[in-house]
Amino acid sequence: MKNIGIVGATGSIGVQATEIIHKYPDAFNVKFLSCHNNINELLSQISILKPEYAVVTGEKAVSGGVTDTKILYGMNALTTLISEISGELDLVLSSAVGFAGIMPTYTALKNGVNVALANKESIVAAGKTMIQTAEKTNTSIMPVDSEHSAIYQCLKGHGNNFIDKVVLTASGGPFRYRPSDSMDYVDIGETLKHPNWNMGNKITVDSATMMNKGLELIEAHYLFDISPDKLDVFIHPQSIFHSIVSFIDGSNLAQIGLPDMKAPISYALGFPDRLNWGAERLTPQILNGLTFFKPDKKKYPCFAIALDVLKEGKNSLMITMNAANEVAVDTFLRGLIKFTDIHRVIGNTLELFESRDISSIDEIISLDNVVREKAKKISQNIGR
Structure with missing residues (x-):
């Protein structure tokens, strides 16, 4: 039996994964589930899979007493949990959307836990670091993207x-x-x-x-x-x-x-x-x-x-492109820019940053934060 944790359990990949796991109760034991804010779907999955832990990384909360599963809150709680129970985990499915998946993925690999990777942004932003970490801890990265x-x-x-x-x-x-x-x-x-x-x-x-x-x-x-x-x-x-x-x-x-x-x-x-x-x-x-x-x-x-x-x-440009794209897509989905403005936001943001290699996870996260602020301003100007 595999002990498994699912990051981003309430997204499209996570939901489909939990449906598969439910068909094989003798093959999988779910140690934890995480979501950002979709509490209703999380509670539905908890009732079926009965994990030991669930983590909510957004601002919403689970009403007290609705489940025996221990509920934790925040991204730090999620990465701490992965570190603390890493010896009990066989696999972490990393299926959070966007850059939010980078720290859970890195934490799992750093602590010797194999990763089933559906969060491509982790590799786009920190590919060399992720691969080197996996090699150092003798862990595997199993891709989930169909390609x-x-x-x-x-x-x-x-x-x-x-x-x-x-x-x-x-x-x-x-x-x-x-x-x-x-x-x-x-x-x-x-x-x-x-x-x-x-x-x-x-x-x-x-x-x-x-x-x-x-x-x-x-x-x-x-x-x-x-x-x-x-x-x-x-x-x-x-x-x-x-x-x-x-x-x-x-x-x-x-x-x-x-x-x-x-x-x-x-x-x-x-x-x-x-x-x-x-x-x-x-x-x-x-x-x-x-x-x-x-x-x-x-x-x-x-x-x-x-x-x-x-x-x-150079991964500084990959980080910049990815962050600007996430901002632009979010702005488009909120109806504030046109579809064809998405590439303009990305291109204009890339012009502001130099081409270099970054290996530190902290520096990668710091650059991502800076890029998002620049991209938001560019999106606002384009959308006027």
Whole structure:
């Protein structure tokens, strides 16, 4: 039986993970759950999974006496808990949204706990530090993003020296067929209608801008130690091929399956076993008529920015881009800027910061805070 903790349990990934865990009561024991402010969903999960601890990192509180689970509050309480019970944990699923996942992820790795990583921002902002920490403590990082789970599976038994190219696929989001000169007129409702995946609002916007794919390229670079020139992206509207690895002998391996995040989640939770969680089966007929095409950088300027940042290779720019993107997406979702202003906020913010490498977690967090303040001001000016 695996002892597991879930960071971000009430988000899209966390909810799906808890559904899988509930199907396998003899395989998993949940030590803790955490959420930001979704108390109702947290209490529902507590009633089903009965963890020893639950942590609320936001400002809301759980009414006293409603559960036997010990309730803790604040990010410091969460990281302290992970440290204190690290000897009892086999796995931490890191599925908090955005930069908020960086400290729980780092704390788990630092204390020798394997991480199932659904929080790509941890690697984008602190990839080298996370990888070095995992190596130092002999812990593993199991990717949960569908593309990185696919790469991980394709690379089993193969060294990096045999890789010729790694292709990550992208759905293209809701605007993949929309003319680039009409993007000024898209609204929030259209943006959140993802054609393939059921995800949270932030990642759905990132999919629409294709910033998500830029973040994933950076994540793949660090997770698998692949140089940027060996990474590529194709839009694949059907989302059946999740990634393709080409080898130097001309062979190609691809991980394919119907678009359902429970597949990579279950793989990370169950590894090295596979869990029969009730997936819809892929039939050969579904493979008829699959399409692939290169993304239009004019339509997806956020993606173009991320490519430039990846090529520059300095994580100060990665931290800046990620923080500015989170601010811009939040501002867009609140109706204060246009969809096409998102890349303007990111680009204008990047111009304010120098290119350098940062390894200290404290310095990474400090830079993130500074960037957010600058990006908020830029967002306010653009939105006027």
